[in-house]
Amino acid sequence: MFDYTVTTNKTIEQAIDDLTASLKNVQFGVLWDFDVKETLHNKGFDDFDQTFRILEVCNPKAARDVLSMEEKVSYFLPCKVVVYESHNETRIGMPRPTALMSHIDSKDVQDFASDIEETMIKAIDEAV
Numbered sequence: 001m002f003d004y005t006v007t008t009n010k011t012i013e014q015a016i017d018d019l020t021a022s023l024k025n026v027q028f029g030v031l032w033d034f035d036v037k038e039t040l041h042n043k044g045f046d047d048f049d050q051t052f053r054i055l056e057v058c059n060p061k062a063a064r065d066v067l068s069m070e071e072k073v074s075y076f077l078p079c080k081v082v083v084y085e086s087h088n089e090t091r092i093g094m095p096r097p098t099a100l101m102s103h104i105d106s107k108d109v110q111d112f113a114s115d116i117e118e119t120m121i122k123a124i125d126e127a128v
Contacts, residue, residue: 004096030056
């Protein structure tokens with residue numbers, strides 16, 4: 001599967017707060033919190049009402065390590081986790097690093113992607 005997505009009973013703000021804390025526990029920081037709805041409203045698209053918050057997250061040591069293996073991994077950095085509303089539920093999801101990096105011909109990169117994916121899934125599950 002391309003993505004890992006879970007549903008939570010938390011509000012978007014609660015989910016983001018808890019996700020930020022659980023990411024910190026696994027050495028990831030939030031570099032940017034992109035509020036899609038707010039941005040579209042600021043650009044005059046007031047009819048867009050669905051909430052999407054795209055968090056760009058990074059573990060600096062992991063980024064350094066994987067970039068030393070393969071420069072093209074930079075195309076996938078930083079990692080993204082999205083918190084959004086769908087059918088009156090809050091969802092937390094991400095593209096799987098293993099799926100994103102599946103076309104890079106390196107067992108080391110594939111193994112690394114698998115480890116990062118497990119770590120991020122752990123953080124997401126902890127935030128639910």
